[in-house]
Amino acid sequence: MLVLLAAAAAGPGGGGAARLYRAGEDAVWVLDSGSVRGATANSSAAWLVQFYSSWCGHCIGYAPTWRALAADVRDWATAIRVAALDCAEEKNQEVCRAYDVHFYPTFRYFKAFTKEFTTGENFKGPNRELQTVRHTMIDFLQNHTEGSRPPACPPLDPVPPSDILSLIDNRGGRYVAILFESNSSYLGREVILDLILYENIVVTRALDADKALLENLGVSSVPACYLIHPNGSHGLINIVKPLRSFFSSYLKSLPDVRKKSLFLPEKPNKEENSETVVWREFDKSKLYTADLESGLHYLLRVELAAHKSLAGAELKTLKDFVTVVARLFPGRPPVRKLLETLQEWLASLPLDSIPYNAILDLVNNKMRISGIFLTNHINWVGCQGSRPEWRGYPCSLWKLFHTLTVRASTHPKALAGTGFEDDPQAVLQAVRRYVRTFFGCRECGEHFEEMATESLDSVKTPDQAVLWLWKKHNVVNGRLAGHLSEDPKFPKVPWPTPDLCPACHEEIKGLDSWDEGHVLMFLKRHYSRSNLVDTYSVDHGDPGAGGAPARGEEEEKGLTPPEKARGGHDPKSLPPPSVLGPGPRLSESLRHRLDVKRQDPHASGIRKEAEAAVPFLGVGFSSLDMSLCVVLYVASSLFLMVMYFFFRVRSKRWKVKHYHPAV
Numbered sequence: 001m002l003v004l005l006a007a008a009a010a011g012p013g014g015g016g017a018a019r020l021y022r023a024g025e026d027a028v029w030v031l032d033s034g035s036v037r038g039a040t041a042n043s044s045a046a047w048l049v050q051f052y053s054s055w056c057g058h059c060i061g062y063a064p065t066w067r068a069l070a071a072d073v074r075d076w077a078t079a080i081r082v083a084a085l086d087c088a089e090e091k092n093q094e095v096c097r098a099y100d101v102h103f104y105p106t107f108r109y110f111k112a113f114t115k116e117f118t119t120g121e122n123f124k125g126p127n128r129e130l131q132t133v134r135h136t137m138i139d140f141l142q143n144h145t146e147g148s149r150p151p152a153c154p155p156l157d158p159v160p161p162s163d164i165l166s167l168i169d170n171r172g173g174r175y176v177a178i179l180f181e182s183n184s185s186y187l188g189r190e191v192i193l194d195l196i197l198y199e200n201i202v203v204t205r206a207l208d209a210d211k212a213l214l215e216n217l218g219v220s221s222v223p224a225c226y227l228i229h230p231n232g233s234h235g236l237i238n239i240v241k242p243l244r245s246f247f248s249s250y251l252k253s254l255p256d257v258r259k260k261s262l263f264l265p266e267k268p269n270k271e272e273n274s275e276t277v278v279w280r281e282f283d284k285s286k287l288y289t290a291d292l293e294s295g296l297h298y299l300l301r302v303e304l305a306a307h308k309s310l311a312g313a314e315l316k317t318l319k320d321f322v323t324v325v326a327r328l329f330p331g332r333p334p335v336r337k338l339l340e341t342l343q344e345w346l347a348s349l350p351l352d353s354i355p356y357n358a359i360l361d362l363v364n365n366k367m368r369i370s371g372i373f374l375t376n377h378i379n380w381v382g383c384q385g386s387r388p389e390w391r392g393y394p395c396s397l398w399k400l401f402h403t404l405t406v407r408a409s410t411h412p413k414a415l416a417g418t419g420f421e422d423d424p425q426a427v428l429q430a431v432r433r434y435v436r437t438f439f440g441c442r443e444c445g446e447h448f449e450e451m452a453t454e455s456l457d458s459v460k461t462p463d464q465a466v467l468w469l470w471k472k473h474n475v476v477n478g479r480l481a482g483h484l485s486e487d488p489k490f491p492k493v494p495w496p497t498p499d500l501c502p503a504c505h506e507e508i509k510g511l512d513s514w515d516e517g518h519v520l521m522f523l524k525r526h527y528s529r530s531n532l533v534d535t536y537s538v539d540h541g542d543p544g545a546g547g548a549p550a551r552g553e554e555e556e557k558g559l560t561p562p563e564k565a566r567g568g569h570d571p572k573s574l575p576p577p578s579v580l581g582p583g584p585r586l587s588e589s590l591r592h593r594l595d596v597k598r599q600d601p602h603a604s605g606i607r608k609e610a611e612a613a614v615p616f617l618g619v620g621f622s623s624l625d626m627s628l629c630v631v632l633y634v635a636s637s638l639f640l641m642v643m644y645f646f647f648r649v650r651s652k653r654w655k656v657k658h659y660h661p662a663v
Contacts, residue, residue, distance in 0.1 A: 020054050020063040020389060021084045027070035029083035033095040036085055040110040041117070045150050046080040047110040048137055049120065051101040053088040055393040056441040057485040059105050062128065064484070069130050073137070076193045078152030080137055087440070088393075090302055097306050103442040107133075109140045112150040138189045152196055154203070156189045161210040168234055175201040176228040177251055180219050183207055187223050187244050194248040200230075201257045223247075230256075280381050280536055285500060287399065287527060288381040289331055290536045295383075295396030296325075296335070297375055300363045303440060304356060311353035317433045319346045320420075324430040325400075327414045328407040330529040332537070334373035338363070341372055375538040390487035398473060399527075401431050405469050406527040409462035424461050428468065432456070451475065466523055467516060496522055 023030040031039055031049065040047045050066055052059040070082040087096035087104065099108070099119045107128075108120030125136045141149070142156050159167070159178075167176055177195075179188035188205030195203045208214060208222045217226055218235075223242045228234040239246045251257065282288065310318055326343035329336055342362055365372055383395035404427045407414060413421070420426035432452045439445045451472050459465050474494050481492040494512075496519070498505050503518040525531060 019086060020052065020060060021067065026067050027074045027082070028067060029070075029081050031083050031085040032089070033092045036083075036095055036099075037117075039083070040114070040120075042115050043110070043112055045078055045152070046112045046141060046144070047083055048080060048123070048133075048140070049083045049085060049108050049110065051085050051087055051096060051099065051104065051106040051108065053104040053440050054086050054389045055088050056104045056444070057394065057480065057483065058441050058443040060389060060485040061483055062105060065128070065130055069133055072130065073134060073193070075195075075197050076137075079150045079193060079196060080141055080153075087306070088302070093302050093305055097308055100308070102306050102438075102440070103445075104440045111140075111144055111148060113148045134190070135186050138186055138193070154192055154196060156192060156205075158188070158205050158207045161206065161213050164206055164213065167204070168228055172202075173230050175230060175251075175254055175257065177201065177203045178226045178228075179203065179205045179223060179247065180208055180214065180226065181205060181223040183209075185223060187242075187247070190244045191247045191251070194244070195251055197259050198252060198257050199260050201251060201254065203251065225250075280384060282381045282384075282535075283533075284382065285526070285531075286382070287403070287532045288383075288536065289532055289534045290375075290379045290381045290538070291383045291396045292329075292331055292400055292403065292532075293335060293375050293537065294378050294380060295393060295400055296329075296339075298378065298393050299397075300374070301360065301376070304438060305360060306440070307356050307438075309353060309355045310359075314437055315352065315354065317430075317437045319343075321430045321434045322346055323418050324404060324408075324415070324420065324427055327418060328404045328411070328427070330403060330407060330532055332534065334371055338365075338372035338374050341369065377538050379536055379538060381536045385487045386489040387487070390485065391490060401427075401469060402466075402473075402523065403527045404431070405462075405466045406524050409466050410524055410528065412462065424465055425456060425459050428452070428456060428459060428465050431469075447476070447479075448472075463520055467520060470519065470523055496526070500526075 019030070021028040021030050029039070029047075036049070040049070052062075054060075066082070066084065073080070073082060085096070086092060087101055107123030109123065110118065110120045121140070123133070123136060125132045138156065141153055144150070144153075164178060167178065177191075179191055181188045188203075192203045192205065195201060208219075214220075214222075219226065221242075225237050225239065225247055226234065227237045237250065239250060304318070307314070322339065322343045323346075326336070326339035329339055342359070345362060346359075361367070363374060364376075378392075380392050380396070383391050383393075383399070385391035408427045415421045415426060420430075423429070432449070435445050435448050439448075456468065459468050477492040477495065480486055483492075486492050496504055501518065501522040504515055504522055506513050506515050
């Protein structure tokens with residue numbers, strides 16, 4: 001996985017998301033949140049869409065194959081189109097979640113003339129080699145019904161032997177090419193699709209089952225092409241090599257065979273919102289708060305948000321991971337407070353399934369809780385790459401994971417009361433489950449799981465956990481050295497390098513070796529709170545960052561820092577659990593909201609309800625809270641009325657039964 005991490009494929013870069021495919025330059029159709037639905041819905045062509053992430057090392061490595069595939073089948077575009085959509089771009093987060101994309105790359109087919117919304121059909125193939133995908137595209141086209149087949153796509157099924165002689169005898173004023181091939185061959189169908197944009201020629205295919213017919217036509221081996229000219233002459237054509245490219249090139253070069261003038265949907269000629277990434281000078285011996293906070297922003301608001309809801313083992317994995325991060329994250333107080341609030345809320349939930357929108361509402365501080373904050377800007381510093389698609393998010397995850405293992409080792413009481421305090425593998429197991437369950441690059445996650453399965457059981461102390469992660473990070477660096485995801489400015493070499501830690505390196509019999517004692521000391525120093533610098537970090541008072549109000553705003557409302565310390569709060573904000581006193585706690589309020597919305601399969605009401613929250617008696621009651629109060633009041637009134645009439649009738653019956661008038 002972390003092959004992924006170190007795969008240095010960056011997510012959104014300093015000003016905009018990285019792009020592995022560029023509109024106007026590549027043959028790939030570049031889609032986004034505003035175009036994917038319009039392109040694939042009720043389209044006259046089928047679509048093959050790759051949902052990828054520009055920080056995913058495997059996606060970066062696969063990009064040349066995808067570009068080559070798109071160029072190879074460029075002439076098939078009226079029948080089927082090859083597209084890509086970057087889920088690392090935050091503007092595409094909602095659409096990727098709507099299409100139920102959790103891992104990258106994910107490949108989906110969309111049939112032509114599909115009117116209802118669909119998440120598409122998953123790519124099915126033994127591998128993702130160019131030829132395999134091309135053959136699967138043909139299978140997908142043939143799976144269309146006759147009424148839904150793309151109009152530009154000619155029949156791909158073989159003609160029966162009885163029709164071949166009629167084709168030869170019929171003069172249609174155009175070329176007719178008959179490709180003879182075996183039943184398992186795709187060559188004929190590929191050539192048919194290669195020629196769909198060309199006029200004055202019809203290409204069809206036939207199987208080699210009728211040996212007598214083949215002998216009569218002079219076909220001694222397959223594949224072979226029998227060509228009928230417009231003037232009626234016909235015969236077997238001589239091809240130097242019986243390959244698809246040779247057949248297609250020959251047929252396209254025939255006299256009067258020319259490309260049709262078609263109007264396809266226009267592709268943009270240049271990238272939209274392209275921005276110049278500003279290089280930030282940094283000290284590689286330091287750890288930067290901006291990298292850790294940007295990584296948390298992407299993890300909580302983009303990667304996890306790909307899941308519409310969390311339940312069972314997934315929810316347990318998130319709870320454990322958030323618990324570890326909340327207790328061990330060494331960053332700035334408002335970010336730690338947000339993580340602690342999220343951890344407390346998750347721990348208090350009695351539900352086994354929740355919509356992720358509820359978590360987003362808390363992360364985005366929709367309840368206006370004072371003093372919590374998480375930047376909503378990507379701002380790589382120590383993790384910036386020389387190109388936007390390099391380093392970034394995977395780099396920040398590595399730094400976060402190292403920081404957590406070091407913090408657990410240097411602060412052994414930090415996990416007290418969580419159930420993890422006596423487990424030296426607690427951090428590594430939480431990271432392992434997170435990567436396996438949520439990390440977008442599936443292949444990278446599998447690599448990390450293999451490493452964990454192989455040797456994680458050997459970790460018996462917190463210090464060994466620190467060294468285990470360091471060793472595996474270097475294994476990943478070695479695996480990715482020379483990979484397309486490697487940033488030449490930051491080559492994948494064993495770390496720490498001699499200039500960072502001379503004492504970590506020694507020579508044994510002329511070979512460079514590690515002094516693990518000094519390495520451990522270096523890691524504890526490098527990933528300590530004292531080595532964390534706030535340079536380039538977003539100001540907590542940034543009104544656009546979704547955090548606490550700026551100081552001027554607090555003073556304008558009469559809320560001074562001492563008042564906040566005593567538990568005072570903005571009447572428009574819901575205070576955190578720690579200052580609610582004996583009244584309803586935040587976790588109870590949010591738990592109640594979730595319990596109601598659990599019955600809503602779309603769970604979209606949570607966000608709307610949170611945004612509609614209004615102040616009431618100094619506490620953050622929402623419109624839903626007030627509605628429930630009214631409903632409960634009416635229900636209790638009706639219940640009292642029913643009970644009153646019940647006992648009234650029962651009293652009359654008792655009097656009739658037990659009252660005996662004198663005679």
